[in-house]
Amino acid sequence: MSHLSPERRQRCERLIALYPEKRSALIPLCHIAQEQDGYLSEPAMVEIAAMVGVTPAEVQGTATFYDMLHTEPVGTYVVGVCTNIACLLAGGDELLAHAEGALGVRAGGTTEDGVFTLEETECLADCDIAPCVQVNHRYVRTTTPEALDGLLAELRAGDRADEIPTHGTLIRVERTTGLTTDPEAIAAERAAKREEAGA
Amino acid sequence: MSLTDAPRIVTARTGFDDSYTIDRFLATGGFDGLRKALTMTPAEVCEQVDAASLLGRGGAGFPAGRKWSMLRKSDVSYLVINGDESEPATFKDHLLVEGDPHQLVEGVVIASYALQVSQAFIFLRGEFALGLERVQTAVNNAYAAGALGQNIFGSGFSLDIVVHPGAGAYICGEETSLLESLEGKRGFPRIKPPFFPAAIGLYGEPTVVNNVETVSNLPWIVLNGGAAFAALGEGRSTGTRLFALSGHVRNPGVYELEMVKHSFRDLIFSPTLGGGVPSGTGVKAVIPGGVSAPWFYEEHLDLPLGQDEVAEAGSMLGSGSIVVMDETTCMVKAAWRITRFFSRESCGQCTPCREGSGWLERILFRLENGQGRREDLDLLLDLCDNIAPGLAWPPQQTTICVLGPSIPSSIHSSISRFRDEYLQHVTEGRCPHA
Ligand SMILES: Cc1cc2nc3c(=O)[nH]c(=O)nc-3n(C[C@H](O)[C@H](O)[C@H](O)COP(=O)(O)O)c2cc1C
């Protein structure tokens, strides 16, 4: 019995087929598993391991290297506040402290109702609208405590669900075709081209 | 000052609200560069890029044409686009992936044709959720338009592009770490040599890694010719470049400027660019080129924004990001925050980087919080010297990748210039700016 839903399982299979080596799909697959469970659950890791041909320990060992892959449950909304240099100069520390107060958790923590996880992040590459805040990796551009409060209230009320989907950075990424070229045919074609150029 | 009338090469479309759509792209010359490239031989395209003197826009500034010429001839080879963009205060590729994803895809197909690679990958940092959607949509559109897939525009050239997400790790911007990550592994940079993935890259095959902005220039270069690109700028720094301006300026943002023709002062103070420092105080320090770069001060502001000009002055243009810190900024806190970043993002393979960054961070933290000692300053410099012997710039390579030797930059800069401010933290037992 598959832990991932049939639809997700299919997306995983299609992704795997895009790479010369299966293991390359490991991280994309972890993102897809997080869509379903919110985090990288054990059964998901076991299933991913089988799909890409590594051991579950290798999936876990790889995943723990990356900040976006959570091996423990997180809230429905992961709120990231950047405090790196450009955001620091714009009051990123204060905004993070405000978020801690508003949510009643320290950075890294999850609210008791499981709605929010708060994270202090490194630079999110949006430094001109500082301090930068992301929710589930969507830029929300709430640079003041008031704007952040408003956003948190809207999220709680479910008003931003369209714009900010739940977990998974790939949840709205859909590739319309598989590979259209056959690797062996490509290799032969490139070899011929080189010969032609060399001749 | 006046801006030069250089054309906008990579941001020509980004002013439009619908700049990311295929309709806008096709209405504004989309795929014209690719169509032209396909009428040329791959070698001719390479010649144009060589003639353009296009320097890599990812940080190291290596000439793209030279890098391409180093690709080992092989039936299987790859092009990998670096869209990890995690160098603090760098946000120019963000604009390109969200603002003009089709131009990026067009550039990737042109480069793939010139290099005759068998497959191309676009690696985007995982936090670019919208960027991933937009670039994937652009790839889908390119397939549908015949600009990607089998027999592109009837030329006989075929190619697949795969859009690949990262998962949150600064180090994956380092090209060999990126390849490890793309292979589904922890992002550990690879031991050099080989110095370039062009010899041994993805899956051990020859691979070219280029930055998003670098390849986004290609449609224009092919259409207008390498000479037209080289006519802009000066010396080795040709064309235009994206500068990501942040910190204490009135108008932070990404500006496309002709290389070398403008100074730091122009960028920071021109009313149509940065607009000056809002607090009205002076510029205390400027970080050019990302937090790995040594700092600049008031006396450097008239330096031109050119790769060699900045290097000769003892720093680097790096990723093209410029952070302005006004007189109210605590230099100890700034150096501490940057060091904490390195400490968090060190991959941990090399002792000087892994242990050194943590020690430095803790010493800076106690200094910032008024618990430091006078001797801490020398201790910091001594530790820095252990990571980058002689504190030279560019630093000596003591570790597997350049992250380690970049750690001393902000510490060495701030102590050299603002020793008194450090000591004030010690004597007052608190941060004077807090
Ligand atoms: C620690 C570290 C981080 C880097 N991060 C990036 C990055 O986010 N994006 C990028 O394009 N290059 C980055 N680079 C530079 C790449 O290793 C590589 O030089 C570049 O992608 C090559 O592309 P280019 O020649 O087109 O500039 C980084 C290098 C190091 C050492």
Ligand code: SF4
């Ligand atoms: S220098 Fe630092 S980041 Fe680079 S490989 Fe060594 S430990 Fe990893």
Ligand code: FES
């Ligand atoms: S420093 Fe915060 S987004 Fe770049």
